[in-house]
Amino acid sequence: MSKAPGPIKKVLVIQYSQTGQLTALTEQIITPLRADPRIAVHLEALVPLRPFPFPWPFFRFLDAFPESAHMVPPALAPLSLKGDEDFDLVILPYQVWFLAPSQPVTAFLKHPIAQGVLRGKPVVTVIACRNMWLLAQEKLKSMLAAAGARLIDNVVLTDPGPTLATFITTPRWMLSGKKAGFWGMPAAGLTDAQIRSSRRFGLALREGLLNDREKGDEPLLAGLGAVQVNPRLYFSERAGTRGFFVWGMLVRAAGPPGSWQRMPLLSLYAAFLTLMIFTLVPVSLALQALLRPFMAQWLSRIKTQFERPSGASSERSHIYGE
Ligand SMILES: Cc1cc2nc3c(=O)[nH]c(=O)nc-3n(C[C@H](O)[C@H](O)[C@H](O)COP(=O)(O)O)c2cc1C
DSSP: OOOOOOOSEEEEEEEOOSSSHHHHHHHHHHHHHHTOTTEEEEEEEOOBSSOOOSSOOHHHHHHTHHHHHTTOOOOBOOOSOOSOOOOSEEEEEEOEETTEEOHHHHHHHTOHHHHHHHTTOEEEEEEEESSOOHHHHHHHHHHHHHTTOEEEEEEEEEOOSOHHHHHHHHHHHHHHOOOSOOTTOOOSSOOHHHHHTTHHHHHHHHHHHHTTGGGSSSOSSTTSOOOOOOGGGHHHHHHHHHHHHHHHHHHHHHOSTTOGGGHHHHHHHHHHHHHHHHHHHHHHHHHHHHTHHHHHHHHHHHHHHHHTTTOSOOTTGGGGTO
């Protein structure tokens, strides 16, 4: 009797989530892959040796910004990977911390074993965050390039609430664990419908893999509404990134993560940051609204640039039941 053929495609999936949101999203995407006997999924859960708490105590939250912004990797528990595995595709879900990839994901990308596994491999990034991810993706792309990996798709899901409301609802969720809406504000985080409908990406990845399309240069997730860029947040991200970088340098000079010497600077920065969020962001948005006729072309260029490679159009979504 002939032996049943083994899986023909191997997929590596990275996993880290504090609230479970990114895990729920990843599950939707990988369920169709796991259900197919021709595809083997290897799940790599990232475990920081010094865990990041959820909900976050206020100072611990703030204390995470210098290393996040400077992409200083925290130590991870040993990976289950050896470094010589040969995957056909890597799915890299990540959340944004302080306009940069979250620290555990940065630690993975800078890990020598991960770098061995990623070399030459096609990567699909999946972002779930509040709504400011443009420059985090640029940073992540530079880490992928350093590891010799190739980005073929990017899926982005952002909190649907208005930007200024999410500046209140997300920190409240992170600091208290409370996600529900209050005082007329929307609930924090993604909706269940957003998470459920992400199954279409898994179905399309399965189809792409079974047709060897991950070997080519075309995205597998085009036409599925994978990413919608709000280019008006680009200016605030640029200003925020610069601020995090400079203040991050000062705080890091004061002491290592968790040290009391950082507290005065962190307190000062917290006040400064709050002021900036509720002045600079609305002013920048209002100015852009006024200058829209002059900036339209430039904003649309930014939108197109950051929506690559998967794109915003959704003409193929109906194929996957959306
Ligand atoms: C320390 C920290 C900083 C964050 N900074 C940002 C940010 O700069 N931009 C953004 O869109 N979301 C930001 N978020 C929200 C996260 O990207 C994410 O939506 C949330 O943490 C839930 O992710 P989880 O799957 O790990 O639970 C931040 C969250 C944390 C904990």
